[in-house]
Amino acid sequence: MQNNHEREVIIERRGTAGIIRLNRPKALNSLTLGMVRMIDAALDEFADDDGVASVVVTGEGDRGFCAGGDIRALHESGRSGSELAETFWREEFTLNHRIASYAKPYVALMDGITMGGGVGLSAHGRHRIVTERTRLAMPETGIGYFPDVGATWLLPRMPGETGTWAGLTGQELNAADAIYAGLADFEIPSSRLPDVIDALARLPVGSSPVACEALLKHVAGKATESRLQVVRPLIDHAFCFDRVEEVLEALAADEGEFAAKTRKTLQMRSPTSLKLTLRLLREGRQSVNLAACLNRELGACMQILKSADFYEGVRAAVIDKDRNPKWSPSTIEAVNAEVLAPFFKPADRPLAL
Numbered sequence: 001m002q003n004n005h006e007r008e009v010i011i012e013r014r015g016t017a018g019i020i021r022l023n024r025p026k027a028l029n030s031l032t033l034g035m036v037r038m039i040d041a042a043l044d045e046f047a048d049d050d051g052v053a054s055v056v057v058t059g060e061g062d063r064g065f066c067a068g069g070d071i072r073a074l075h076e077s078g079r080s081g082s083e084l085a086e087t088f089w090r091e092e093f094t095l096n097h098r099i100a101s102y103a104k105p106y107v108a109l110m111d112g113i114t115m116g117g118g119v120g121l122s123a124h125g126r127h128r129i130v131t132e133r134t135r136l137a138m139p140e141t142g143i144g145y146f147p148d149v150g151a152t153w154l155l156p157r158m159p160g161e162t163g164t165w166a167g168l169t170g171q172e173l174n175a176a177d178a179i180y181a182g183l184a185d186f187e188i189p190s191s192r193l194p195d196v197i198d199a200l201a202r203l204p205v206g207s208s209p210v211a212c213e214a215l216l217k218h219v220a221g222k223a224t225e226s227r228l229q230v231v232r233p234l235i236d237h238a239f240c241f242d243r244v245e246e247v248l249e250a251l252a253a254d255e256g257e258f259a260a261k262t263r264k265t266l267q268m269r270s271p272t273s274l275k276l277t278l279r280l281l282r283e284g285r286q287s288v289n290l291a292a293c294l295n296r297e298l299g300a301c302m303q304i305l306k307s308a309d310f311y312e313g314v315r316a317a318v319i320d321k322d323r324n325p326k327w328s329p330s331t332i333e334a335v336n337a338e339v340l341a342p343f344f345k346p347a348d349r350p351l352a353l
Contacts, residue, residue: 009038010060011045015201016053018046025061030070031117033088039121040095047104053203054105054212057121058193062133065109068116071143075314078305089148089301090351092117093294096150097353100124100290105212107200110134110178111190120149123183124290126209127216130175131190136183139170141273143317144309144325146300152284153293158182160232161239167277168239168247169265177228185213186220195219231258238262242282244274244332270309270327275335276300276343291353298351300343 010021020042022029039057046052059065069092077085099106099121108122109129114136122128130136138147138155147155147167155163158181166173166181178184188196199215228235238250238259244266251263266274280300284293304310308328316325329335 008032008035009042011038011042013052014197016051016203016205017197017201018042018049018052018055019197020055020057022057022059022066025059025063027070028064028067028113029059029061029118030067031092031121032070032073033084033091036088036091036095040091040098043095043098043102047102051205052104053205053207054107054200055102056107056109056197056200057125058109058197059111059118062112062190064113064118064135065111066115066118066121067113068118071145071314072318075311075318078311085305086302089298092120092149093298093351094353096120096124097290097294097351100150102126105203105207105209107196107212107216109193109196110136110184111193115139116147117149119151119154119183123154124150127212128178128184128186129193129196129216129220130178130184130187131193132175132187133190134173134175134178134184136173136178137170138167141168141269141277142170142313144270144273144307144311144313144327145304146273146277146280146297148297148301150290150294150297152280152297153287153290154183156281156285159229160236162228162232162235164239164278164281165235165262167281168244168269168274169262170269171262171265173228174226176224176226179223180226180229186216187223188216188220192219234258242278244271244278247278248332270313270325271329271332271335272307272309272327272339273313274332275340279340279344291351294353295347295350296344298347299345302347303343303345306342 012019074085106125107127108125110122111131112133155167175187251259
């Protein structure tokens, strides 16, 4: 039998709180297929347990809540032609959808790095806690991928064009930014997270999400000012366009430091990923629900496995770590409708949501 140190997810009860602890701290708690399945099974168990008033999801270690999916495993699956990548995405996306509609209070402690799949485990939840250590991002365009886990539903609903900026650049948000963006609810010092869990462990059985929110609000301090809110007028002006070329032109016409840095960041990202992401975000803005976005993302995932940029991006970021990907096509102008069309072909089997 595995002890707690060996398990990728630790499931436990503390008072009336059901606790899910992601336990791959050396890998910043990045998600494997086994972890997705263990989290889902725990949600089943806690949903059926009348003694559980709330569910708390947290990450072990002091560096991160969850850095995303295990992209090295996805890379290897795509290269070998195994079914792991598709199975992972199907089950992960189904879990994201379940979290968004979970009946009992679901509390995510987004302490430290919260990126990619970590955003999927937290931002869809009812109660999202950030700390002074939170670094939240969807950095997928930097590895030849795109913001998934329902991000094409979440990001278009951020204020103005801030979600477009976040999805295209992959830049990090701090705690105040995440709250302003609508991806988190309360900022609580990391030193007080044990107090939060203790308080939740005393939450009466049958408590409503409103009661849970009141408890968390009582513990939370006053949020600091959001940097994102300050630069939002600049973001809204440059990222309101439906073509990446126009975004870059607007940034080039702005002589400010923020615009110059943002343009330089975009020029380092995969051109295909930028155009794919912008279109997915625009379609997500028009979508009627999260399920529609997740199914659209799954179709794009199937094509990603055939995309040179994904393998090159993961190679440069994770395998060789030279941080020097060679994108193909290498320019924004070369990514035309013909290149993008396969990404919008629906998956052979839609998600059962």
